[in-house]
Amino acid sequence: MDTIILADYLSTRLDRSRGEPMYRQVLEHMQQAILSGELPPGMKLPSSRTLALDLGIARNTVLHVYDQLTAEGYVTTTTGSGTYVADTAPREAAITRAEPDTPRKPCMISRRGERLVGHAGVSPKQWGAFMPGVPDVAEFPARTWSRLQARLWKKPNPELLTYAPGGGYRPLRRALADYLRVARSVKCAPDQIIVTTGIHQSIDLSVRLLTDVGDRAWVEDPCYWGARSVLEASGLTLAPIPVDDEGLNPSARDMEKPPRVALVTPSHQYPLGMVMSLARRRALLEFARQHSVWIIEDDYDSEFRYGSRPLSSLQGLDDAGQVIYVGSLGKMLYPGLRMGYMVVPEHLVETFRVGVAELYREGQLMQQAILTEFILDGHLTSHVRRMRGLYGERREILINAIRARFGDTLAVRGDEAGLHFVLELPGEADDRAVTAQALGAGVVTRPLVNYYMKEADARRGLMLGYACVPNEQIAPNFSKLAEVIERELTAPKQRIRQQA
Ligand SMILES: Cc1ncc(COP(=O)(O)O)c(C=O)c1O
Missing domain, CATH: 1.10.10.10 (Winged helix-like DNA-binding domain superfamily/Winged helix DNA-binding domain)
Structure with a gap:
């Protein structure tokens, strides 16, 4: 040309x-x-x-x-x-010569990427009856938050607008340490707190710093799919450990192969809701001490208990410095805030402070400063207290609706705490099919079977979140769900299975 x-x-x-x-x-x-x-x-x-x-x-x-x-x-x-x-053609050395008719190998996603996407549990719908695990964000004290935010943005301290090295905003770490010592009997000084974007990041950071690819990780079976995905994506080999009414229940065979890390939800097993007994806590800590196992304690929603006081944290019983305690503000305030915290043993403080900054280049100091004011002015405690009352009422309305329709034929499990409970279905029922049909009727729920790694051992049931459903919408929505459940329970077994 x-x-x-x-x-x-x-x-x-x-x-x-x-x-x-x-x-x-x-x-x-x-x-x-x-x-x-x-x-x-x-x-x-x-x-x-x-x-x-x-x-x-x-x-x-x-x-x-x-x-x-x-x-x-x-x-x-x-x-x-x-x-x-200019001559911009790729250099010869960058290209290996292939035979002319060698088929071109397409670029592939990794095996772990494939597994992650294949097992993904995240729902496109995050709101409405009966979405599990979601607080009522409409009740968030937005006016108070925006007043505190406006005050801090009026004359922003430049240091709040930079990256956040060192594990987060120091006054927030102090406020969280005070809160966790009193509310959860966590043994910690402010230095041991690392502020993160939530439990997902806390688990991710822990396994990146404490384990190697191929290491074995114990997970409760059933467990939270998100935590499972984080562990798998870090290259760990997952060993599903059954749970019973006292929590994690490893067999003698499980204990022959000690893992590098164990992830547990002792205060409120996710998703079934039982509390790990003191005997099991002590046994787990002793086993971890003898075999150098890290324990990650996921304390995701223990603020919401509706009867007895919760047992203290597992971390509070640990004398060997092997428990990493992780918590979230997502359920107390709103999930989109993406803020959480971890408490690491004293000897790991420096490792985690460097790790968090190095891997994620932390920021959000301004949000952290707003949250600090929010806590110090007493708004967090009063919001959680108010929500506990509200969610307690909603839980009761839903349980009453279940009893009115099904009497005692379907058991409710794990309703003493949290934002959801499990409505058990008979073993032969297909909870996936019920979930799909309920969605068609405009009701969100999750099948219990999806939380199990060993599907053959799975109990069948529905995860029902009640916290984000206004009181007056609970009964009408449950009525729609109940129709689907009744259809499935009275259908011949073959029909139930065909729809799986
Ligand atoms: C057991 C459990 N852990 C952790 C999380 C997520 O926490 P975050 O939003 O802080 O990452 C959830 C979310 O529902 C959960 O159920």
Whole structure:
């Protein structure tokens, strides 16, 4: 292509009626022509004056295009000599020669990426009856928050607008340490607190710093799919351990192969809701001490208990410095806040402070400062107290609706705490099919079977979140769900299974 044809080439492609600036259009067409070889390496480009005249556009536009092409390496400019198309073809060494008819191997996602996406549990719907695990965000004291936010943004301290090295905003770490010592009997000094974007990140950081790819991890079976995904994506080999009414219940065979890490929910087993007994807690701590096992204690929703006081944290019983305690503000405030905390043993403080900054380049100090004021002014405690009352009422309304419809034929499990409980279905029922049909009727629930790694051992049931459903909407929504359940329970077994 010579210089005259370049002008022809461009003028057939430029669209002067389009809103897109001439500069962008000329630039993009020239880039494409260079990449495709239509403008070959070494070819001299016409002067900016000539090309501008031929195209009937401003010379400055062409000058800008040439400057941008030079900056991006498409052309080289030598003073006095002109502008030439650069040689941008990949070097020989970068290309291995394949036989002409060897089929091209497509770029693939990794096996762990495939597993992650294949087992994903996240629901596209995150709100409404009976979405489990979601607090009533409509009740969040937005006015108070925005007042505190406005005050801090009025004259922002520059240090709050930078990255957050060192595990988070120091006053927040102090406030959280005070709160956790009193509310959860966690043994901690402010230095041991690391602020994160939530439990997912806390688990991710812990396993990256404390385990190696291929290490064994114990997980409760059933367990929270999100935590399972984080562990698997870190390259750990998961060993599902059954739970009974006292919590994690490893067999003698399980104990023959001690893991590197065990992830547990002792205060409120997720999803079944039992509390790990003191005897099991002590046994787990002793086993961990003898076999150098890290324990991650996920204390995701223990603020919401509706009767007895909760048992203290497992971390509070640990004398060997092997428990990493992780918690979240997502359930207390709102999930989209993405804020959580971890308490690490004293000897790991420096490792975690460096790790969190190195891996995630933490920030959000301004949000952390707002939260600190919110806690110190007493708003967190009063909001949690108010929500505990509200969720307690909703829990009762839902249980009454269940009893009114099904009497004692379907058991409710794990209703003493949290934002959800499990409505058990008979072993032969298909909870996945019930869930799919309920969604068709506009009701969200989750099948219990999905939380198990060993599906053959799975109990069948529905996870029902009541916290985010206004009182008056609970009974009508449950009525829709009950119709689906009744249809499934009275259907012949073959029909139930066909729909799986
Ligand atoms: C047991 C459990 N752990 C952790 C989380 C997620 O916590 P975060 O939002 O802080 O990552 C959930 C969310 O529902 C959960 O159920």
